[in-house]
Amino acid sequence: MSGQVRNTTKIVFIGAGSAAFGVSFFQDLFATDELAGSTLTLVDTDPAALDRMAGLARVLNAATDRNLVIEHTTDRRAALDGAGFVINSVAIDRNRLWQLDFEIPKKHGVRHTLGENGGPGGLFFTLRTLPLIFDFARDVAELCPDALFINFSNPESRIVLALAKHTDVKVLGLCHGIFLARWFVCQILGRAEAEVEVAGAGLNHFQWLTHVREAATGRDLYPELRTREKAHDPAFTPLTRRLFHSFGLWPTCSDDHMGEYLPYGWEGGEHGFDFAGDDKNREYLKTLIDDVASGAKPVPDDWLKPSWGERAVAVIGGVLHNRHRYIESGIVCNRGAIPNLPPDLAVEVPLLVDAGGVHPVSLGPLPDAIAKLLHVQASVQQLAVEAAVHASKEIALQALLIDPVITSTDAAVALLDELWEINRPFIRPCV
CATH class of the missing domain: 3.90.1820.10 (AglA-like glucosidase)
Structure with missing residues (x-):
């Protein structure tokens, strides 16, 4: 006008x-x-x-x-x-320090995937x-x-x-990550990404697709996905598919990202970032x-x-313009968005945004087994944050020792000592 x-x-x-x-x-x-x-x-x-x-x-x-x-x-x-x-x-100092984050734990016998988020x-x-x-x-x-x-x-x-x-x-x-998960699903469905809508809830890089639907009609595509997946190339994202078989929903967003949170994540590949x-x-x-x-x-x-x-x-x-806009996925403080995860956890769920701000969309509770799996990582993340906020090497060791990726106390102590010295210039209390 x-x-x-x-x-x-x-x-x-x-x-x-x-x-x-x-x-x-x-x-x-x-x-x-x-x-x-x-x-x-x-x-x-x-x-x-x-x-x-x-x-x-x-x-x-x-x-x-x-x-x-x-x-x-x-x-x-x-x-x-x-x-x-x-x-x-x-x-x-992104790539130099990240590469050390990946290589030093492997030197001490820790099998992991990317060394970035988990x-x-x-x-x-x-x-x-x-x-x-x-x-x-x-x-x-x-x-x-x-x-x-x-x-x-x-x-x-x-x-x-x-x-x-x-x-x-x-x-x-x-x-x-939610869009990357949609890409994987669409490869199996044989559909263009614009034809498929997904919705998920969980943790960043560890959401679970609660809905996979045909965009034009809203038809549930999970039955078709389950049928087509059985005949799809077994080398295609195998770890994600193993969890899909076991827990019933498709996890985001790829074997290496999601594998960071699991003791068997290395089964999806140990090559690390390129x-x-x-x-x-x-x-x-x-x-x-x-x-x-x-x-x-x-x-x-x-x-x-x-x-x-x-x-x-x-x-x-x-x-800014009060659009009442749906955003497919965002990371927010839980506060009941996923009722069977801790309220003070950061979760990833759909959002609505308008002049009043950001409003998480609850998709309801996750299946019990999935929630229990995420609870393990929730505790790791909470303790890691406290270690960083207080610049505490003692709490950092505790965060390692409850992390399912760590399978040796000796390895935990050794890699902590080595990486702590490398990162010492940046570690300081936050509050």
Whole structure:
């Protein structure tokens, strides 16, 4: 409508130097007009990476005529003043430390998969990341207390749990794992992803699909999935399918991610993350961004289209414009969303977002056996958060010794000593 006043906001993106996630976020931001005219403030401690992403944002802003105000700064506190939404995607020396999280436990005989969200790797991601996240939370509480803090950093469940328990910051975690699970299911069903709707509840990277439905009709596709799965290639996501057979629901989001939480997770593969491939891809992406930002290459077509599975922009638009929007999955404090899991646990469930904020959608209790399986990991996550919040090596050892991935007390002590020294510069009390 001509002359209509449009709601605008200030979005602060901390960790904006992250090229991979940054591109995905920009795809969604510039593919919609819901946030046109708003201010986007990019923040990173790496000036070169920050300049690169700011240059790309300005090119995309001009190409799509969204008229956002693009700012960038290394001064986090200056950026946060007056923000309505804060997006976090930081990681501390990501690949180098993550690789140590994976290799050192294996050296001591621990069989695990990725070393990121569960097992000893999940513990040390928590120990080194939470102090920095709490610095952000204190600044948000002081400078923009009404802002929604949208977290993409791992370990998602532990970060959301810690902030919900120990701060007053409004926090939401987002992850595309539910869409990855849908992809696996669709390979078996032989259907396009747009034809299938899924809903799930559980923990981040350990949701269980309570519904698999035909998008056009709402018809239950679980019977068809069970029939087709029997004849599908047995080498396709075997650990997930073993749990599907045993517990009756399909777990998210892949063998390696979900396997981090299980003592037998290594049966889904012990190869770990492809660090070399990731480093190569990031260098390629940085070069491409530089070329696009300088005008040496045109904007790739897919950079002007919505991303696959990232939902931050949909959340922001839904809250800002009171859209009453359904968001397929988000990590929130439980508080009864899954009635048979602890109320102070961070769980992943569907959401509704509107001007009143983020509202978890309860799908009811999980089947009893699944809830009991998740209770084991719930205790690990709760204890790991307390270890990080209090910078306690004693509690960290306890968190390892109740983790089902750990099968040796000697290994637990040895890897704790070694990784604690490596991460000592980042470990400090949070409260």
